[in-house]
Amino acid sequence: MxxxxxxxxxxxxxxxxxxxxxxxxxxxxxxxxxxxxxxxxxxxxxxxxxxxxxxxxxxxxxxxxxxxxxxxxxxxxxxxxxxxxxxxxxxxxxxxxxxxxxxxxxxxxxxxxxxxxxxxxxxxxxxxxxxxxMAVTKESMVKILDPDVLKNIFEVFAQTQKAKERSLCVQLVTSVYARACHQLHEKPIPSLTSAVKYSLKTTLSILSQIFKNDQDMLKFETLHMLSQLLPLVPSTVMDKVKHDAEKSYGRWLEHLRVGLRQLLSSRLRDSDRDEAMVVTACMLRYFGPDWLFSSLEQTKACKRKKEKQSEDKKVLEAYADANFPSLLVHLSAVETRVMLDDINDRLRSLHNLNAVVHDEEKERRQEIMIPVHYEILEACIQYLSMHFDNDSNSGTDPEVLLKIRKTLSDTLEIVMELLRFIQDTTDNDEELENNTIAQASMRIVAVWLAEEGFEL
Structure with a gap:
């Protein structure tokens, strides 16, 4: 001793x-x-x-x-x-x-x-x-969210070849935003609100540029960070970012759209495609349907140029960009129909007292992703309802519009079929109210009937 x-x-x-x-x-x-x-x-x-x-x-x-x-x-x-x-x-x-x-x-x-x-x-x-x-107190988070500090973190994220360094950068950025936004959802904190708002200009500008220009694994890691970050931001804070973006920070909005087009035009794993859809849904929620669907107004002109200059890279790029909303709606609708068919089959088997093997991971994905796809499809419905009879829409290729409308109509029929079955087989109103997919389905059906019901 x-x-x-x-x-x-x-x-x-x-x-x-x-x-x-x-x-x-x-x-x-x-x-x-x-x-x-x-x-x-x-x-x-x-x-x-x-x-x-x-x-x-x-x-x-x-x-x-x-x-x-x-x-x-x-x-x-x-x-x-x-x-x-x-x-x-x-x-x-x-x-x-x-x-x-x-x-x-x-x-x-x-x-x-x-x-x-x-x-x-x-x-x-x-x-x-x-x-x-350190990133657990308000004071520390404000310091880390300083644009100069974030630039130093993102420099490592973008340039390092060491997986551990990049992983720690992702953890740091996402955890700081998660904690900061969680506190802002609970109550307004002026210093933290200001820090999140001004940091987002730097964060989204840097990440969107990487997302557009990089074609390797860094692109997917950037997508992961965006998919983690964007759903957290309070709409009141993003409204201020949107106001500034419209004045002088709009370039990153275009970069994000181009990066999403590059990814979703390729074959992806389900997890990567889901993250791309989450980012898309968030951007539509914060910045409105025009952010994505306004490029439809270039489809007619791009189609004519492509027919004349089919080998020109710039023409092909412009054609792909103009038709990206149509591609996205098709992908989202297909994903929705596949998941709804699976849910429908499972519910019918349960109703008929047949044995059902539950895949918790798949069911969890359905609960998360169906509302995300609905948000994308709803934004499309809203855009078409606002622009279909407007002269500003004269540049849209009629064939593209017809394909989109057919896709939406076919998808909504499956949504309503599922809803009818749920309503017919559910005796408990409380159970129906707690069914996330049923509630989301009723919302998009209501939007569809309000805007495009004449087609049914």
């Missing part, structure tokens, strides 16, 4: 000597040596020692280490100094009461500057871990 106690006392004495070496009155050489030794004396499970060091830490010097500029003539490389600072902060980040404290939160802007794509050391990964631990 004496030996253990003596050893612990000796270690605390060494820690105190290091803290004295890094005090503000000490020389830079002394501070550097103290910082170099200190992490070696700390044990992550020794909360008392960590707290003791935190209380005596010279955070001003840590800031200086993080800000060290590259200098070829320096005796100690700047990367080593930054690594020492990050290691110290990493010790504190394991403790919730320390990582959320003001001295740590204030380091976020500078900490983000040490992020380096393809870092040969572990500094970038450790820094992202530290920021993940």
């Amino acid at each position: 004496t030996s253990i106690g003596s050893s612990k006392a000796d270690r605390f004495a060494e820690i105190d000597r290091c803290l004295a070496m890094i005090s503000p009155s000490s020389s830079d050489e002394s501070k550097f040596v103290g910082m170099l030794i200190l992490p070696k004396l700390l044990q992550q499970n020794d909360a008392a020692a960590i707290q003791h060091v935190f209380d005596g830490m010279n955070f001003t010097f840590i800031e200086r280490l993080l800000r060290t500029a590259p200098d070829e003539n320096a005796e100690v490389p700047d990367s080593v100094m930054k690594e020492i600072a990050v290691n110290i902060l990493g010790c504190f980040a394991r403790y919730e009461n320390l990582v959320t404290s003001k001295p740590m939160t204030e380091r976020i802007p500078t900490l983000s500057t040490v992020l380096t794509p393809n870092d040969p050391t572990d500094v970038t990964e450790e820094t992202l871990h530290i920021m993940l631990c």
Whole structure:
């Protein structure tokens, strides 16, 4: 016992000597040596020692280490100094009461500057871990959502070849937005509302450009981030983003549409196609049917150009862009019909007391994705109802319109068939009210009857 106690006392004495070496009155050489030794004396499970060091830490010097500029003539490389600072902060980040404290939160802007794509050391990964631990308080989230900090994170995301670095960037961005938007859904917080609003301009601008231009796995990881982020944003916040987008930030809206067209024109896994549909539905919800369906007004002109210049790449690109809404509606309608047929078959088997093998994953996907597809189809119905008799729609190829209307009509017949069966076989009104798919189905049928009912 004496030996253990003596050893612990000796270690605390060494820690105190290091803290004295890094005090503000000490020389830079002394501070550097103290910082170099200190992490070696700390044990992550020794909360008392960590707290003791935190209380005596010279955070001003840590800031200086993080800000060290590259200098070829320096005796100690700047990367080593930054690594020492990050290691110290990493010790504190394991403790919730320390990582959320003001001295740590204030380091976020500078900490983000040490992020380096393809870092040969572990500094970038450790820094992202530290920021993940920090991203739980309002103050920390506001700091991380600063556009300059986000740009540093996205630089790593876009340029690194290291899967771990990119994965941590995705985790950090999505978790910050998830927590921030969750708090805003509960109550308005002016500072957080402002941070989310202004950060979205940077986030969506950067991600949409990557989404449009990259044709490798990064495109799919960007899609995943967008599909996680967009459904979270409160409509009140996105309304402000929409207002600014209409004035001067509209380029990213086009980039997103082009990226979605590139993906959905190719063969995709179900999970990737679902994420693309979620992003599409969110964009239609926030920015209205014109964001997607206005390109239909170019179908007639693009068709004529394609007939004359069938090998011209620009003409083919314009033709594909103009016809993308029609393709999207077809894909969404097919997905809807397949899922509704499966639900119909399952419900009829249950009603007839036949054995049914439940696939929970498939049923969960249906509950999530059917309302998403309905949202896309509903936006199409709304667009057609607003523009069908309008002169501005004169540029739309009639064949395209007829195909879209036929697709919608066929799909809505299947929706109504399912609804009739559910209503005929359900005795409990409460059960019907709690049926998400039934409620979503009634909504789109009501929209269809209101806007296009004359066709039935």
